[in-house]
Amino acid sequence: MSKPHLVVVGGGPAGMAAAGQAACFGMAVTVLDESAALGGQYFRGRQDSKMDGSPGRFLDAHNEVEVLLETLVVDAPMDGQLSIWNEARGVLALPYDALIIATGAYDRPVALPGWTLPGVFTAGGASTLAKAYGVTPGHRLLVAGSGPFLLSVADDLSIKGCQVEVIEATPLSTSIRGLPIIARDPEIMRQTLGFLTRLSARRVRRRYGHIVTSIHGQDRVEAATIQKVDDEWRPVPSSEKTIAVDGVCLGFGFVPQLELAQALECAIDYDEAASEFSIRIDDSLRTSRPRIYAAGEVTGIGGVRGALAEGQLAGLTSVYDAGLINSETYTIERKHMVARLAHIRPVANWLRQAYRPRSGLWSLAESTTMLCRCEDVTLATAEAALANNPPTPYAVKTATRAGMGLCQGRICSPYLIEWLRARHNYRIPRGDRPWRIRPPLRPVPLGDWLAPEVA
Numbered sequence: 001m002s003k004p005h006l007v008v009v010g011g012g013p014a015g016m017a018a019a020g021q022a023a024c025f026g027m028a029v030t031v032l033d034e035s036a037a038l039g040g041q042y043f044r045g046r047q048d049s050k051m052d053g054s055p056g057r058f059l060d061a062h063n064e065v066e067v068l069l070e071t072l073v074v075d076a077p078m079d080g081q082l083s084i085w086n087e088a089r090g091v092l093a094l095p096y097d098a099l100i101i102a103t104g105a106y107d108r109p110v111a112l113p114g115w116t117l118p119g120v121f122t123a124g125g126a127s128t129l130a131k132a133y134g135v136t137p138g139h140r141l142l143v144a145g146s147g148p149f150l151l152s153v154a155d156d157l158s159i160k161g162c163q164v165e166v167i168e169a170t171p172l173s174t175s176i177r178g179l180p181i182i183a184r185d186p187e188i189m190r191q192t193l194g195f196l197t198r199l200s201a202r203r204v205r206r207r208y209g210h211i212v213t214s215i216h217g218q219d220r221v222e223a224a225t226i227q228k229v230d231d232e233w234r235p236v237p238s239s240e241k242t243i244a245v246d247g248v249c250l251g252f253g254f255v256p257q258l259e260l261a262q263a264l265e266c267a268i269d270y271d272e273a274a275s276e277f278s279i280r281i282d283d284s285l286r287t288s289r290p291r292i293y294a295a296g297e298v299t300g301i302g303g304v305r306g307a308l309a310e311g312q313l314a315g316l317t318s319v320y321d322a323g324l325i326n327s328e329t330y331t332i333e334r335k336h337m338v339a340r341l342a343h344i345r346p347v348a349n350w351l352r353q354a355y356r357p358r359s360g361l362w363s364l365a366e367s368t369t370m371l372c373r374c375e376d377v378t379l380a381t382a383e384a385a386l387a388n389n390p391p392t393p394y395a396v397k398t399a400t401r402a403g404m405g406l407c408q409g410r411i412c413s414p415y416l417i418e419w420l421r422a423r424h425n426y427r428i429p430r431g432d433r434p435w436r437i438r439p440p441l442r443p444v445p446l447g448d449w450l451a452p453e454v455a
Helices: 013-024 053-063 123-133 149-160 172-176 177-182 186-201 257-265 304-320 325-354 359-363 379-385 395-399 414-426 446-450
Strands: 005-009 028-032 067-070 072-078 081-086 090-095 098-101 105-107 121-122 140-145 164-167 205-208 212-217 222-226 242-245 247-251 254-256 266-269 274-279 292-294 370-372
Touching: 005 013, 013 028, 013 053, 013 098, 013 304, 081 395, 090 186, 090 446, 098 304, 105 123, 121 123, 123 140, 123 247, 140 149, 140 212, 140 222, 149 164, 149 186, 149 247, 164 212, 172 177, 177 186, 177 325, 186 359, 205 247, 212 247, 254 274, 292 304, 304 325, 325 370, 359 414, 370 379, 395 414
Parallel strands: 005 028, 005 098, 028 067, 098 292, 121 247, 140 164, 140 247, 164 205
Antiparallel strands: 072 081, 081 090, 105 254, 212 222, 222 242, 266 274
């Protein structure tokens, strides 16, 4: 009898942990990833790392796992089958007995004046360039937004010799109030103190309770204006300060990558307090669809340690549901993973709530600010579309073509949904993300799409 076949979509920490766990218990495992190397964003540029969850350790321990890199999932045409694409073979049909979604997250896009200028990067993109390629967005840089990831990015850039200033929207008092929670987790405490110590030694200035309200320049970034903000991140009048810089790195948290989950019709939940969509899961990481599981940032932004623990649990649950282990073994193994998650999640949940986007963030765009770069849709165009339409994402999309370009709304839809919620009292429906996804989930050559092979 052939082994049950598990497909894991996403080769980051969660995906590798899930694949490794399932392979240990006898499943045939295939891992798909869009990148040229395993590891996701966390291990980008650190392929030789031997820390827990790293690509090096995974490949050393699990050479029986099939790994398909530079491979896109473009459709889920029927139960138990994905359509995948790579340049060498085009579109292929890939059957599976179980599927784990570990597609991770990407930087939350925020529209503000000047955000499309050359020299403006997402914080994650700037960090990847610095770590993987030794390239920086400029020499005089602002790292602006909210959350502890800003410290990591500032660390990556300042070690390269950049003059960096951190602009944190959340007040310093928030971090101070969270010290008792963070102190319960020595690993996070050591990491935070390490960032602060190194940044202080390099004289990296940190401003709290400020936000970048506009970015200036002709052909590229030349300066940025920052302002003090109130508790809802609304700019305080007459507090403007313009700083000469040649690069701005914006980081307002992350957005789970849910396109595949939507294509599979998994239930999606919305956390209003954190302004975050995520895949609905049970306490064993099963989704609402049979034989489909989820792990890592797609279940809620929680960091690499949570992703590793969730990946292990999702892999174990898939093994149990496939009948490869009995309930006693599953209960014993699961107990350790659940205990690990119980230790990790309080800090992750506090960070997600404490540094969540506030309503003022969705009011920074001006009438000429571009909201959808693929289709050149400005704020004024989106506002005009609502004159004769209900304030819904579908109405804006239909009337303006926002989200119909190559990225299919990955960049503009998170902003448009929050802007409608904050500025036009839009209520997000329960159980789904209000932005339709159509195949192909990623752009592929039409000829390949029309004539698929069988993997």
